[in-house]
Amino acid sequence: MDLVNLAHGSFYMVGAYFAATFVALTGSFVLGAMLALAATLLVGMAVELIAIRKLMAATTSITCSAPSG
Amino acid sequence: MLGTFGLILFFNELVRLIWGPAGMNLPLPPYLSGSIEILPDVYYPVYRIAIIAAALAVALLLYLVVMRTRVGMLIRAGASNREMVGALGINIQLLYTFVFGVGAALAGLAGLIEAPILTAQIGMGENILIVALVVIIIGGIGSIRGAFMAAIFVGLADTVGRAFLPELFRLVMTPAAASALAPALSSMLIYLLMAIVLVLRPQGLFPVDRK
Numbered sequence: 001m002d003l004v005n006l007a008h009g010s011f012y013m014v015g016a017y018f019a020a021t022f023v024a025l026t027g028s029f030v031l032g033a034m035l036a037l038a039a040t041l042l043v044g045m046a047v048e049l050i051a052i053r054k055l056m057a058a059t060t061s062i063t064c065s066a067p068s069g
Numbered sequence: 070m071l072g073t074f075g076l077i078l079f080f081n082e083l084v085r086l087i088w089g090p091a092g093m094n095l096p097l098p099p100y101l102s103g104s105i106e107i108l109p110d111v112y113y114p115v116y117r118i119a120i121i122a123a124a125l126a127v128a129l130l131l132y133l134v135v136m137r138t139r140v141g142m143l144i145r146a147g148a149s150n151r152e153m154v155g156a157l158g159i160n161i162q163l164l165y166t167f168v169f170g171v172g173a174a175l176a177g178l179a180g181l182i183e184a185p186i187l188t189a190q191i192g193m194g195e196n197i198l199i200v201a202l203v204v205i206i207i208g209g210i211g212s213i214r215g216a217f218m219a220a221i222f223v224g225l226a227d228t229v230g231r232a233f234l235p236e237l238f239r240l241v242m243t244p245a246a247a248s249a250l251a252p253a254l255s256s257m258l259i260y261l262l263m264a265i266v267l268v269l270r271p272q273g274l275f276p277v278d279r280k
Contacts, residue, residue, distance in 0.1 A: 004073070005073050005169075005172070006073040006074045006076070006077055006198055007073040007076035007077060007080070007173075008172065008173070008176040008194070008198070008201065009077055009176075009194025009195050009197060009198045010076055010077050010079075010080035010081070010194055011172075011173040011174075011176035011177050011180070011194070012176045012177065012179055012180035012183075012193065012194040012197060013080065013081075013084060013180055013189070013190075013191065013192070013193050013194040014080060014084065014177060014180070015174075015176060015177020015178060015179070015180035015181045016093075016095070016177075016180035016181055016183065016184035016189035016193065017084055017087075017088055017093060017189045018177065018181070019095055019177075019180070019181030019184050019189070020093035020094065020095040020184055020189045021088075021093070023095055023096075028098075029097070029098040029101065033178075033181055036177060036181050037174050037177060037178055037181070038174075039177075040173050040174045040176070040177030040178075040180075041170045041171065041173060041174035041177075042170070043173060043177075044169055044170035044171070044172060044173020044174060044176075044177075045166050045167065045169065045170035045173075047076065047169070047173070048165065048166045048169035048170065049166055051072065051076060052072075052073075052169060053162070053165075053166075055072040055073075
């Protein structure tokens with residue numbers, strides 16, 4: 001995996017916004033939190049499919065000589 | 070790594086487009102917003118106890134999934150030799166997408182836990198990145214156990230430093246010098262710890278075996 005993922009800061013923010021939105025919509029803290037988790041999971045998987053996979057493919061040839069981990 | 074920094078900029082603007090530039094509050098339900106008496110005359114917010122419980126639950130769950138299930142075994146195998154796992158007929162790309170998604174969800178969980186205390190706002194995630202990096206370096210890169218231990222260690226060092234260093238310095242120097250030095254040193258403390266760990270054990274406190 002050998003990827004330093006700074007985007008976790010963004011997922012942290014997105015999770016907070018989703019939670020605030022879903023808790024306001026559903027009126028339940030626990031239900032809103034679970035919806036927010038599921039939504040952030042989907043966002044993360046979409047980011048991997050759209051961006052990370054291509055980034056890794058594009059940079060592996062340059063960075064694989066670096067010590068792994 | 071630079072690409073993921075680009076994602077931060079992208080998400081900051083996306084959030085600004087969807088939710089607007091103002092922050093959002095996440096109100097706590099009544100059953101989480103009180104305080105209870107944990108020691109005689111010592112009150113502690115229920116929500117903070119819930120945070121501790123949730124964090125420990127996540128740690129336990131993560132340990133069980135990674136160490137005790139088939140999916141966890143595949144994740145560990147993929148981390149040490151991606152091509153071999155792929156050659157054995159596992160859809161390693163799909164697995165990676167899923168693992169990345171779970172990582173995102175865990176980060177999102179941290180964000181939603183913090184949202185009632187701070188507010189959900191643009192750029193809130195950047196503040197945690199540097200602390201997260203310190204934790205990872207001290208624990209050993211790639212080590213889940215190391216991250217767990219280092220997170221407790223760094224959290225304790227930071228809080229105890231902020232709470233007690235000013236008092237400690239007042240004992241040995243003038244109050245003026247102490248009140249100038251203590252806040253500076255206590256906010257530096259975790260980076261000093263990281264520097265010391267890097268000098269003594271560059272691979273971190275709990276390095277991963279890579280044979």
